[in-house]
Amino acid sequence: MGAIASPFVVDPAFELHALWDGEFPELDSDDAVKELQDTFLTRLWDALSAHTDQDDPFTLTPFGVPASIDELIAQARIRGEELDAFMDGFFQDQEDFDLDLDAAESINVLEELIAMYLEIINMPPENKLSTSDLEALIDNSKKMNEMAEAEINNLIMLCG
Numbered sequence: 655m656g657a658i659a660s661p662f663v664v665d666p667a668f669e670l671h672a673l674w675d676g677e678f679p680e681l682d683s684d685d686a687v688k689e690l691q692d693t694f695l696t697r698l699w700d701a702l703s704a705h706t707d708q709d710d711p712f713t714l715t716p717f718g719v720p721a722s723i724d725e726l727i728a729q730a731r732i733r734g735e736e737l738d739a740f741m742d743g744f745f746q747d748q749e750d751f752d753l754d755l756d757a758a759e760s761i762n763v764l765e766e767l768i769a770m771y772l773e774i775i776n777m778p779p780e781n782k783l784s785t786s787d788l789e790a791l792i793d794n795s796k797k798m799n800e801m802a803e804a805e806i807n808n809l810i811m812l813c814g
Contacts, residue, residue, distance in 0.1 A: 656743025659806070661753070661813040664746060670694045711807045714799060720792060723783055727775055730795065734771035737764055737802060744809065757812045760805040767802050 657664045670691070671678065681687050714736055720726040741764060753761065774795065783791065 656740035657746065658743075659740075659810045659813050660744045660746050661751070661757075662746045662748060664743075666695050667691075669743070708811060712803065712810060714803055714806075717799075720795075723777070723779075723788060723791075726788070726792060726795060727777065730771045730774035733799065733802070734768055734775060737768050737771070740764070740806060741768070744813075754812065757809055760808045760812070763801060763805045767798050767805075770798060 657666075657669050673694075681690065715732060717729045717732075720729055741761075744761075774791070
């Protein structure tokens with residue numbers, strides 16, 4: 655989604671190639687290559703591109719309510735990876751460019767959220783949380799998810 659929202663011209667075939675660090679997997683036949691291209695370049699890319707319509711906002715991977723700190727840490731790891739991947743796609747290896755103030759603010763919020771997810775991931779396992787502390791952390795994580803979706807959708811509308 656980051657590549658689709660990116661202010662830079664993005665080649666979907668290049669993005670597909672990048673999923674394997676520039677090395678396509680070995681495929682058995684031309685049909686397998688066509689299936690891979692159809693799945694990624696047609697179905698997935700088009701489905702993600704639909705989120706550039708304000709009536710079809712992008713949503714992150716939905717999670718259930720975690721029952722333990724371990725589940726919350728696992729969810730934070732996934733969410734952090736999603737946000738990192740969004741940022742990688744958005745920036746397209748560009749290091750020096752200007753964004754309008756609203757887009758720059760959304761980027762700053764996403765960077766702060768990534769750092770907050772890392773704090774959850776890096777919580778020492780020997781630290782036991784009370785039930786109320788765990789519930790508060792779960793509530794905060796839910797708010798973080800809502801913020802991440804809002805900022806991603808803001809970037810999609812501003813730059814995509």
